[in-house]
Amino acid sequence: MASGGRKAVVIGTGIGGAGCAALLSEKGFEVTVLERNSYSGGKAASFEKDGFTYDTGVHAVGSGELGPLGEINRIVGGDLKWAQIQGNRIALGNRVARYPLDYGSDESIYGILDGVGVLPENRDDCFLCFKDLATMKPEAEMEALETVPLKEYVDKFTDDPMFHQMVNATCGMLIVVTYFTGSTSEFIYCFAGMAEKANLSYPRGGMGAMARAYLDALERMGGVVEYSRPVEGIIVEGGRAVGVEACGRVEADVVVSNMGLQPTVRMVSDHLPADYLEWAISLRSSYGAVSVKYALDAEVVPYPMTLWMPDINDQESLEKYVGIMYPVPSIPDPDLAPEGCQLVLAGAVLSPDPKKKDLNNAVLDRIEATMSMLHPGIDDHVIWKLRTDVAYTANISGRDLGEVIGLSQDVKQIGKNRPEPRLPVPGLYIVGADAGGRGIGTEMAAESALNVSEMIAEDLA
Ligand SMILES: Cc1cc2nc3c(=O)[nH]c(=O)nc-3n(C[C@H](O)[C@H](O)[C@H](O)COP(=O)(O)OP(=O)(O)OC[C@H]3O[C@@H](n4cnc5c(N)ncnc54)[C@H](O)[C@@H]3O)c2cc1C
Numbered sequence: 001m002a003s004g005g006r007k008a009v010v011i012g013t014g015i016g017g018a019g020c021a022a023l024l025s026e027k028g029f030e031v032t033v034l035e036r037n038s039y040s041g042g043k044a045a046s047f048e049k050d051g052f053t054y055d056t057g058v059h060a061v062g063s064g065e066l067g068p069l070g071e072i073n074r075i076v077g078g079d080l081k082w083a084q085i086q087g088n089r090i091a092l093g094n095r096v097a098r099y100p101l102d103y104g105s106d107e108s109i110y111g112i113l114d115g116v117g118v119l120p121e122n123r124d125d126c127f128l129c130f131k132d133l134a135t136m137k138p139e140a141e142m143e144a145l146e147t148v149p150l151k152e153y154v155d156k157f158t159d160d161p162m163f164h165q166m167v168n169a170t171c172g173m174l175i176v177v178t179y180f181t182g183s184t185s186e187f188i189y190c191f192a193g194m195a196e197k198a199n200l201s202y203p204r205g206g207m208g209a210m211a212r213a214y215l216d217a218l219e220r221m222g223g224v225v226e227y228s229r230p231v232e233g234i235i236v237e238g239g240r241a242v243g244v245e246a247c248g249r250v251e252a253d254v255v256v257s258n259m260g261l262q263p264t265v266r267m268v269s270d271h272l273p274a275d276y277l278e279w280a281i282s283l284r285s286s287y288g289a290v291s292v293k294y295a296l297d298a299e300v301v302p303y304p305m306t307l308w309m310p311d312i313n314d315q316e317s318l319e320k321y322v323g324i325m326y327p328v329p330s331i332p333d334p335d336l337a338p339e340g341c342q343l344v345l346a347g348a349v350l351s352p353d354p355k356k357k358d359l360n361n362a363v364l365d366r367i368e369a370t371m372s373m374l375h376p377g378i379d380d381h382v383i384w385k386l387r388t389d390v391a392y393t394a395n396i397s398g399r400d401l402g403e404v405i406g407l408s409q410d411v412k413q414i415g416k417n418r419p420e421p422r423l424p425v426p427g428l429y430i431v432g433a434d435a436g437g438r439g440i441g442t443e444m445a446a447e448s449a450l451n452v453s454e455m456i457a458e459d460l461a
Contacts, residue, residue, distance in 0.1 A: 026076050295383040
């Protein structure tokens with residue numbers, strides 16, 4: 001759809017902002033992107049240190065090029081490349097199961113259930129539940145499951161403790177809330193979507209390569225990206241958003257914010273109905289995460305991705321260790337570490353509140369204890385180690401909280417209760433993980449970019 005040279009200003013270069021900017025440019029908009037950081041990518045950025053390329057978070061991409069991130073790349077002519085992550089594992093204490101990419105097949109499900117040790121008498125019920133969760137449902141059925149907590153749904157099939165622990169941990173990994181509040185339909189959308197596409201992937205060059213590919217494509221189409229240029233205000237005139245203040249006025253026909261819903265509504269609070277503002281500010285974020293990034297001088301961890309949880313029957317393990325996800329990005333993409341070396345990212349979930357420093361440090365200590373127990377000798381191979389807390393995430397994304405995803409995908413904030421990307425101020429939209437998409441973290445932000453760019457093109461046609 002041609003846009004007749006309309007101007008768009010996009011605030012932020014997270015996946016949502018970078019993707020939407022490139023898509024709008026492809027639709028003919030004149031696009032200017034303003035980013036407060038000196039680099040792109042937001043929560044999905046990558047940095048270099050001593051020949052290692054590491055990510056802000058602990059990362060993998062649900063469906064790689066078969067999902068929305070790949071779709072944006074194709075539409076805008078980006079140069080993003082992918083590597084599949086094969087040979088994944090899930091472990092409850094010392095019971096370990098392979099987690100094949102097509103984990104929705106009957107053979108894979110039985111392999112996983114036997115590996116993690118569900119009770120023999122519960123095996124068939126657990127199978128039915130796993131199969132059900134790994135199968136996409138018709139839209140009406142998904143809608144009916146939006147407000148059903150995942151635990152309640154699983155309870156209908158089985159009370160097997162291992163199975164419950166596995167589903168809760170998987171919910172924490174995919175939508176970063178517990179299964180007590182996580183929406184069943186949102187979990188199925190993520191879990192079944194991944195099983196069907198069977199293409200868990202990692203972007204070559206690190207997670208930051210995704211936003212960079214979109215922004216490079218944008219610049220090739222004539223768009224402008226300005227770094228270290230924080231937006232201080234959104235200009236509203238005659239009841240419409242007409243640009244932003246960012247050490248000077250930048251005018252536009254449409255303002256697209258990737259700052260998150262709450263920071264955005266705070267900037268235009270005088271122009272919003274009081275009840276809308278109150279509702280928007282009351283929305284909850286997903287949990288946060290801390291991570292330990294290991295730059296190693298040897299290939300210590302032989303598995304590309306593991307989700308490990310302490311055995312719920314082992315009190316000592318529960319006290320000393322913590323459930324972690326630890327991808328080894330230099331296995332799918334060896335260019336991320338010098339030859340013979342290895343990059344390991346180990347992360348755990350906790351409150352997104354950056355003020356809880358002691359909690360952050362305690363969980364970080366447990367991650368290190370867990371990695372040393374699972375991979376004895378790892379500490380002898382450390383070139384450097386970086387501990388990142390939720391304050392680090394909050395600082396990178398420019399938000400008050402260091403949440404992993406954005407607004408949480410819990411039963412109260414999904415479907416008709418999810419914010420609309422069109423704000424009550426005409427000409428102002430939000431894009432990114434907070435609105436306009438579904439799915440896992442970066443893929444939800446990318447789906448939002450696809451949907452919001454279409455919406456804007458239609459609104460301004
Ligand atoms: C530890 C961790 C692990 C994760 N693991 C995964 C994973 O394995 N798989 C997955 O898919 N997702 C994962 N995620 C989630 C995923 O990274 C995020 O959900 C996604 O990247 C959010 O994208 P976004 O577009 O909403 O914006 P953000 O990433 O929040 O970016 C917002 C951008 O806006 C900019 N900005 C903010 N305010 C201003 C301003 N005033 N002026 C200008 N610019 C501004 C920020 O600097 C930033 O660049 C993880 C996240 C974390 C923190």
